[in-house]
Amino acid sequence: MKKSGYRTVFHIYLIFLLGLLGAFLASACFFFLLITVRKPDGSLAKSDWPKLMTESFREEILFLDGKPQLSQTGREMLRMEKTGLQLLDASGRELLSWQKPEEAQTGYSAAQLLRIVSSGHLEGRQESSFAAVFTKDRQEYTCLLHFPVKISENTMYLNGERFSGGKNVLLPIAAVLLVLISFFAILYGFRLTRTVKQLVISVDEIAGRCYLPVRSTGAFRDLGESLNRLDAELREGDQLRRDTDRMREEWITNITHDLKTPLSPIRGYAELLLENGVPEEGSCRQYAAVMLKNTAYMETLIDDLKLTYQLDNRMLPIHRSRQDIVRFLKELAIDILNTPEYENRTLHFLSDDAPILFSFDPTLLTRAFRNLIINAFVHGNENTEVTILAAVTDSVLQIVVADNGRGIPPEDAAHLFDRYYRGQDTSRKPEGTGLGLAIVKGIAELHGGSISVFSLQHQTSKLLYGSPGAEPVLLNIPADSRTLFQIDFPLIKVN
Numbered sequence: 001m002k003k004s005g006y007r008t009v010f011h012i013y014l015i016f017l018l019g020l021l022g023a024f025l026a027s028a029c030f031f032f033l034l035i036t037v038r039k040p041d042g043s044l045a046k047s048d049w050p051k052l053m054t055e056s057f058r059e060e061i062l063f064l065d066g067k068p069q070l071s072q073t074g075r076e077m078l079r080m081e082k083t084g085l086q087l088l089d090a091s092g093r094e095l096l097s098w099q100k101p102e103e104a105q106t107g108y109s110a111a112q113l114l115r116i117v118s119s120g121h122l123e124g125r126q127e128s129s130f131a132a133v134f135t136k137d138r139q140e141y142t143c144l145l146h147f148p149v150k151i152s153e154n155t156m157y158l159n160g161e162r163f164s165g166g167k168n169v170l171l172p173i174a175a176v177l178l179v180l181i182s183f184f185a186i187l188y189g190f191r192l193t194r195t196v197k198q199l200v201i202s203v204d205e206i207a208g209r210c211y212l213p214v215r216s217t218g219a220f221r222d223l224g225e226s227l228n229r230l231d232a233e234l235r236e237g238d239q240l241r242r243d244t245d246r247m248r249e250e251w252i253t254n255i256t257h258d259l260k261t262p263l264s265p266i267r268g269y270a271e272l273l274l275e276n277g278v279p280e281e282g283s284c285r286q287y288a289a290v291m292l293k294n295t296a297y298m299e300t301l302i303d304d305l306k307l308t309y310q311l312d313n314r315m316l317p318i319h320r321s322r323q324d325i326v327r328f329l330k331e332l333a334i335d336i337l338n339t340p341e342y343e344n345r346t347l348h349f350l351s352d353d354a355p356i357l358f359s360f361d362p363t364l365l366t367r368a369f370r371n372l373i374i375n376a377f378v379h380g381n382e383n384t385e386v387t388i389l390a391a392v393t394d395s396v397l398q399i400v401v402a403d404n405g406r407g408i409p410p411e412d413a414a415h416l417f418d419r420y421y422r423g424q425d426t427s428r429k430p431e432g433t434g435l436g437l438a439i440v441k442g443i444a445e446l447h448g449g450s451i452s453v454f455s456l457q458h459q460t461s462k463l464l465y466g467s468p469g470a471e472p473v474l475l476n477i478p479a480d481s482r483t484l485f486q487i488d489f490p491l492i493k494v495n
Contacts (some may be wrong), residue, residue: 016185037149041376046153053081054130061087061096063136068096084146088113091141094464101125113142126150189225196448201225206231209238247418257372258301262294265324304435307367318396318446324355325397326390328362328458332369345377346385350477358397358489360447364495368443371436372401372485380405387478399456402481416453417441440485449489455482 036044058075068087070078078085078098087096092108103125108116112123113131120128128151132143205211208225213228269287309315333347369388376386380403389400408416416439443453477484 008439016181020181027090040148040365041080042199049150050128050145050147050151053077053083053134054143057085057145058132058134058141058143061136061141066137070096070098072124079292082148086144086146086399088142088144090141092142095141104146116144118152122146139372197305199227202227206234209235211356222484238394247415255305259298264296266291266294303402304439307439308435308442310444314446316364316446318361320359320361322357322359323362324358324360325399326351326354326356328360329369329388329390333373336370341379342374344382347373348387348478350387350389351391356392356397358491360489364443366448367382368440368487369401371440375436376403376405378400385478387481389477392491395491396408397488397491399489400477400484402484404478404480404482407482408453412453413453413455417451440487444487444489447489451489452488453487454486 012432035047037047038050039045057074057077060071060077060146062069062071070085074085075098077083082099084104085096085098086094086100086104088108088489092110092113092476095107097104101122103122105112116122116129117131120130122129127148129144129146131145134143181330201212202211202224211227211231213231214224224390269291273287307316328348329351333349336342337345337347352486373386373388378382384405386398388400389398389402391398417440441451
């Protein structure tokens with residue numbers, strides 16, 4: 001951590017120096033842009049180029065027989081620089097001109113010339129104009145050049161007594177400022193290092209689950225709040241993992257019990273046959289029936305385990321066919337009622353006569369809806385009635401399986417589709433494996449759908465789980481329904 005602290009200080013100091021260097025380079029670039037001007041030919045020149053050109057341009061004015069003329073070099077220079085010329089005599093009258101701007105006059109008074117020199121441009125014109133006075137043959141002339149660029153001349157008045165020694169004072173002041181800035185940068189670096197060290201300690205405490213939430217202030221307040229939130233989420237995750245492990249252990253215990261339960265009569269009758277030999281035909285058939293029943297139960301349990309594993313890992317192949325889902329559900333209801341175990345039960349089917357075409361795997365949906373319907377019968381009483389409703393709303397196929405049983409307790413609703421959950425009140429039906437509704441959920445999702453449960457236990461609350469937020473289809477469902485399972489399938493249009 002000590003080396004890390006030094007590295008942090010070094011990085012902060014390096015960032016400070018780079019920032020200072022960047023500010024210096026930016027200032028240098030800005031200063032360069034201030035003291036340079038782009039000439040008409042595209043090249044860069046110092047901002048005093050017009051003034052220097054004006055002062056030296058008198059060499060390009062020739063006098064023949066007392067009349068001023070412009071040399072060929074001067075003409076070429078003015079043409080290249082797109083600059084206008086006016087040559088004035090001592091009274092301000094124009095003697096010679098070349099490419100002069102429209103705002104230029106043929107004569108100027110002394111006051112007008114003074115304004116041009118002080119403002120740097122002609123009246124009504126933004127571009128710069130410079131004037132230079134020279135003498136030729138004892139005659140005074142004014143050379144006035146009009147440039148196509150805008151240049152401002154700023155004059156600053158300084159204290160001469162103090163400025164004369166300014167060079168000796170400026171460097172020490174700059175050095176002191178640099179030392180002070182460096183000192184405060186290092187001081188801030190050490191303070192930042194201490195904060196970073198505390199953050200590293202907090203991360204270690206979170207990893208060790210011994211972190212105590214703190215109230216952070218300053219520049220790292222958001223980071224401290226994030227650490228507090230991370231610790232809370234990790235603790236919630238730990239609790240969820242512990243609950244999952246507990247449920248898994250309970251589920252394994254129940255599965256072990258469920259596997260041993262059918263094995264006991266099978267083993268008992270096998271030992272009886274081994275000890276007493278072959279009994280009479282009636283007893284033999286009775287023994288065989290008991291053994292086959294328990295063997296079938298074990299096969300069902302193993303098939304549920306296998307199917308759950310395949311659904312969780314997306315390993316189960318799906319064989320879709322486009323059929324009428326209304327006809328499919330009606331035939332499924334008839335098959336269940338034809339089973340001797342449920343032939344005295346009541347099963348309603350509500351839907352209009354219009355067929356609803358849907359692409360699905362008949363084997364898997366048979367398994368899913370049988371689980372829902374038989375689950376309602378098993379956990380209800382002998383008077384429990386089940387209602388099935390199929391409808392299409394907004395390109396979504398909604399199938400509801402409702403019953404008028406006891407309803408679902410709130411503590412069970414949130415875990416109803418978990419693999420390891422068998423509910424709080426399973427004493428009446430201990431043979432349940434806790435896999436039926438998990439299989440239903442997996443089959444629904446394999447078809448691109450979702451499943452929801454709505455419960456009105458004691459007519460005081462409505463519970464919702466696994467739904468995208470839509471309300472259940474309540475049309476024509478009996479008013480005494482206490483539990484509703486709704487599966488939503490998106491309908492895919494086929495041209």
